[in-house]
Amino acid sequence: MRKFVVLVVxxxxxxxxxxxxxxxxxxxxxxxxxxxxxxxxxxxLGVRKGxxxxxxxxxxVGGLDACEDLDALDALREIIAxxxxxxxxxxxxxxxxxxxxxxxxxxxxxxxxxxxxxCGGICIADGDFIGEISxxxxxxxxIALDGLVPVELFERLATDACGVLFQVSCDYTFEAxxxxxxxxxxxxxxxxxxxxxxxxxxxxxxNPADPDP
Numbered sequence: 689m690r691k692f693v694v695l696v697v698x699x700x701x702x703x704x705x706x707x708x709x710x711x712x713x714x715x716x717x718x719x720x721x722x723x724x725x726x727x728x729x730x731x732x733l734g735v736r737k738g739x740x741x742x743x744x745x746x747x748x749v750g751g752l753d754a755c756e757d758l759d760a761l762d763a764l765r766e767i768i769a770x771x772x773x774x775x776x777x778x779x780x781x782x783x784x785x786x787x788x789x790x791x792x793x794x795x796x797x798x799x800x801x802x803x804x805x806x807c808g809g810i811c812i813a814d815g816d817f818i819g820e821i822s823x824x825x826x827x828x829x830x831i832a833l834d835g836l837v838p839v840e841l842f843e844r845l846a847t848d849a850c851g852v853l854f855q856v857s858c859d860y861t862f863e864a865x866x867x868x869x870x871x872x873x874x875x876x877x878x879x880x881x882x883x884x885x886x887x888x889x890x891x892x893x894x895n896p897a898d899p900d901p
Contacts, residue, residue: 691775692809692886695822696720699892704877715755716794716795716798718731718735719787719790720852721783721786721787722783722787722790722791724783726784726838727784727787727846728787730784730785730789730791731787731791731794731865732789732791733788733791734738734787734788734789734790734792734793734794735791735792735794735795735798736791736796736806737791737792737795738791738792738793738794738795738796738797738798738799739796739799740795741792741795741796741799742768742795742796742799742800745760745764745768745840746764746799746800746803748764749761749763749764755803755806755807755810758811758848758849759851760808761807762802762806762848764800765800765804768796768797768800769829769838772793772853775789775802776787777795782823787815792794793829797887804849808849808850809849810850811850811851811853811854811857812847812853812854812856812857813857813873814854814857815853815854815855815857815858815859815861816857816858816860816861817894818854818856818858818892819858819859819861819865819891820862820865820866820891821863821864822858822862822888822892823861823862823863823864823866823872823885824865825891825892826862826866826872826875826884826887826888827865827866827869827871827872827875828891829870830872830875830880831872831875835875835879835880835883836875836880836887837883837885838882838883838885838886839888840886840890841886841890842889842890842893842896843897844889844894844895844896844897844899845897846895847895850894851886851894851895852894854892854894855892855893855894858891858892859888859889861893862888862892863876865890866884
């Protein structure tokens with residue numbers, strides 16, 4: 689019986705030995721109150737579990753294609769924020785348990801934030817691409833026709849975080865490309881300022897209002 693107990697203890701200790709350290713695998717700083725050995729290990733373990741739980745939730749809303757459904761990702765972030773706000777560590781829990789819970793929350797939030805940052809990069813890249821193509825089209829038509837005429841300014845409606853990033857990126861690139869083209873430059877200023885800004889705003893709109901019937 690004693691031999692069995694010793695083997696179990698050794699197995700448990702061996703399992704703890706393979707838990708990754710904060711410096712090696714978890715880019716989340718350990719809170720000051722979790723600095724001692726056992727508390728730090730519980731925090732790291734909690735981070736790993738939190739990330740794993742977040743991955744399971746992300747898989748539920750699209751997995752690797754989560755960036756294709758940013759509304760679902762935003763909804764997931766809100767759900768997780770509500771869940772985290774409702775977390776309460778049981779009274780009398782040891783500091784190790786408190787550190788474990790803190791790690792779970794940190795890992796869960798970090799995984800979602802990192803995915804949102806990745807998706808944000810896609811939104812910016814899309815805006816940059818559309819801005820460049822739209823500016824080239826504007827310049828080509830303006831040069832060929834000796835300028836365009838304002839016709840309708842789309843109303844930009846409120847949009848989500850991705851839409852905002854898309855529009856900002858597109859606006860910036862549209863203006864940069866058009867004004868850097870010496871042939872196109874005259875059609876971005878003076879009497880053509882109004883049509884230039886109208887086309888820029890319209891072509892870079894993420895969520896324009898529907899046209900009147």
